[in-house]
Every structure is written in C-alpha cells, then in structure tokens.
Amino acid sequence: MSISASQVKELRERTGAGMMECKSVLTEAGGDMDTAIELLRKKGLAKADKKAGRVAAEGVISVHVVEDGRSGAMVEVNCETDFVAKNEDFQGFAQDVAKLAASHEADSVDALLGLGIQNGTVEEVRRGLISKLGENINVRRFVRYARQDAGAIASYVHGGRIGVLVDVAGTASNLGELARDVAMHVAASRPEFVRAEDVPAERVGKEKEILVAQAADSGKPAEIVEKMISGRLNKMLAEISLLSQPFVKNPDQTVADLQKSFGDAQVQRFTRFEVGEGIEKAEGVSFAEEVMAQVRG
Template identity: 40%
Template sequence: MAISAADVMKLRKATGAGMMDCKNALADANGDFDAAVQIIREKGKLVANKRSDREASEGAALAGVSENGKFGAIVVLNCETDFVAKNEDFVKKTKSFLDAAIANKPADLDALKALELDGRSIESHVTEQTGVIGEKIEISFYGKIEAESVVPYIHPGNKLATLVGFNKGGIDTQVMRDVAMQVAAMNPVAVDKSDVSQEVIDKELEIAKEKFRQEGKPEAMLDKIAQGSLNKFFKENTLLNQAFVKDNKQTVKDYLKSVDGDLTVTEFIRFTLAE
C-alpha cells in the first residue's frame, strides 16, 4: 500500500527514528501506525542485542534537585560517540529520566529503569533509543541525596556532575554552588577524615611507608613518618579540609563556618565520564 509522507513524518515525530526506518516500518505494518511504532521498538531491541558488547563511554551526566531543594539526583545516560552525546534530543532524553528520578525518588538504578514514563518503562525508552540512534545506549549511573539543602552542579559539556547535601536549609545558593564546584574541581574522596574508609587509610599508609623505605629512612621511624603523609592526604583529599578553591587561605570548613557556625556538608556525589 502507498505510504504518505505525512504518515512517515508522524511516525518519525513519535519515535525519533530515521525517515527510511519509519517508511519501512509503516510498509511492514500495512499502514497500521501503532504496529509500526511497535516494529520500531522491536528493532531497537534487536540493535541493542547486536551492540551489547560495544563500549558506551560517552554520554551525558546531569544533576538536579526537587522544587523544595531537599532531594537531588544524578543520572548518567551513556552512548558510544561524542557526536550523539552532544545531540540536543539525547540530552533532553537524559533530562526526562532525571526529572522522573527526582519526582519518584527510586531506591536504586534498577528501580529507576523500572519507572514508567509516558506509559512505558524507562528501560524500554533506552532500548528504543538504541534502535533510533544505532548506538549502544544505557543508563550507567543513578545517585541520590536527601538533606536539608541539596545543590547540583553540571560542568559545561555534561561530562561531569556533582550533588552536595547540607545540614541546614535557607543557605545562600552561591555558597552551596561554590562547594559543589569545589567537589567538581578537587575530586575529594570523602567529606571529612572520619568518613575515609579504613581500607583507603591502610593503603595510603602502606604507600607512604614504602616510599620512605625506598628513600632509606629507618624502619623504626616509618610508622611516624607515614602518619604525617596520611595527615597530608586528609588535608588534600577530604572536602572540608581542602583549601577552598576561591580562597586558598582558608579551608572549605572555614568558609562554611564564616557563613554559619553550624553549617556543614552531610554528603556529596561526584560523577565524571572522563577525567
């Protein structure tokens, strides 16, 4: 049967698939629009299976918060090429998944994928996009923070996103953003010294001892010298003890206390697609 250009455009608008894919799907469905949509979706599953072993290392990392500023999320949608990652529709699709996460507060990544969006699961939307775009598409990361105040930061280019929670509400937005940008720039491993895992501490001590051992320092002194290196590690790698990037004469902790004596960070999340 004859397939009109209007029908092709309607299907293209509904699915985002290419013109020829839409025309072929309509032909295969004998002009039945809903059946053609299903064919496009099934093609997405087929393409997804064929590309499952491909590496999807590009993508968009987006962060956002709820209207009341007490819940925030980061969602990362991956693809194979930077060309797709920068596509406006790809970024919009990522944003729609992020909005769904903020609205529904899923417990984990699997729960996010199972959320319904426009009558279908987010996972089915991702599969469909694989067919439409022709690249491996996957949601690789979902993180969330609930706190009295939560602030997001997205670095230009959508490759790096951070989320920071604070213990108090009513904080100046710029103050919170300063800290979120600190997390982005300085990549701390924890909020404070007490949050660093024993595994990381043991590893840093062992690295330091081996370094000084190679330098010929006496074995009896290694523990004490290594402890000094560990303190330096805490200062450089824990958020509250890092030098504040906007004024390195004070720490992040000092900066927050200058705003409010009780203000501190409860937790943070940092995700980057490329360092």
C-alpha cells in the same frame, strides 16, 4: 495498500525513525499508526540488542534538583561517541531520566529503567534511542539525595562531563549558596571524603605501611621517622578530605572555614561523577574509523 506522505511524516515525528523504516512498517501494518509504532519498537529492540556489546565510554552527566531543594538526582548516560553525546535527543533523554530519578526512590539502575517516562518505560525509550541514533546507549549509574529536615541539596555540572551532587544540613537562609560552592569545589578538587575521620581505617593503615617502607632507609632516629610518617599521613588525609582542602574560589581559607561562615551548616555527603571513568575504551581507534565501522555495520 498505498501509504501517504502525511502518514509517513506523522510516524517519523512520533517515533524519530527513518523515512524508509516508517513507510515499511506502515505498509506492514496496513496503515494503522499504533501497530506501526509497535512494529518499530520491536525492530528497535533487535537493533538495540545487536549494539549492546559495544563500548559506550562517552556520554553526559545530567542532574536535577527539585525546586524546593529538598531532593535531587544525578545520572550518567553513556554512548559511543562525543558526536552522539551532543545530540539533543540524547541529552533530552538524560535530563528526563535525571528528573525521574529525583522524584522516585528507585534503589537500582534496573528499577530506574522500569519507571514510566514519555510513551513507555525508561528502558523502552533507551532502546528506541539506540535504534534512532545507531549507537549503544546505557544508563550507567545514578545517585539520589533527599532531605527530611532542614538543609539544601545542590549540584554543579562542568561541560556535561563532570557532575557533583551535594547534601548540606543547616538552617541558614542562604544555605543553597554554600551547597553550590561546595559542589563546584568538589568538581575541581576531587576530594574522596567529607572529613579526615571518614577515611576507613583500612585505607589509613595501608597508607601508613607505604610511608613506613619509604622511611625505612632514611637513616634518621626512630622518633624523627615517626614524626615524618605522622606528618605525611596527616597531609595525605587533608588532601583527600573535603573540609581540609583549600577552597577553590579562595585558597586562603579551607572548605571548613567556608562552612563555619554559614552558621550551623554541615556538609553531609557528596557524589562526583565523571563521564566514562572506570570504563575501558579501545585504544588506537580514531573517530573516523569509528564512523566507518558504524557505516559498514
């Protein structure tokens, strides 16, 4: 059966697959467009499975906060190279997943992957993108915040590689301004907890043990050593606690001081994602070598 150029063009536009692949499946499908799309999906699944074991430590952080500021989500979507991380289709997929996560109460990545998006599930679209772009692509993690009472949810993304989602309670009309400033601060200053009392007792105990060991050979009186340990411990807690940190846009005030200027505002929680953190990436492999490896593969 003869396949026209217009049929190949339509299939390419609908699926993003290569010209030769489109012509091949159209011939196999006897010119039936829906059957050809299904065949491409099946072939895409095979390609996706072959790439699943490859390290995906690049990618993008994408966030979406609904218009009323009552819910929002942040996702990390990974790929293998910075080149693909900048691809419009890849970034569009990440943004679509963030929007979906913001509007659905998925309790796991697997649940999120099973939700409907575009012309299939998130998982099906992910696998299709692997086939199109030629790299392993993963939806690694996500977080969703939603408020039932007064407050605001805001986000900040720096360069597509660092993202923050913040949840603030309060009734101030400009609460969103505080939430956005706090999100920017978290991105820059990397706090681990909202306040010092949120630090787990086990973490505090371990830090104290280290400080005691460090002070053991100081030769100072016991009461002086105790004050040294207490002072250093409080300093450490202040450094990892959001409200105790100097505000990044005005170091003369703490984040707690900033919060007080917004009436009854209270930062409830925050999450900070950075692309690839915690993923072991092979050392000594240049970008050129990665590209050549993919060409040979």
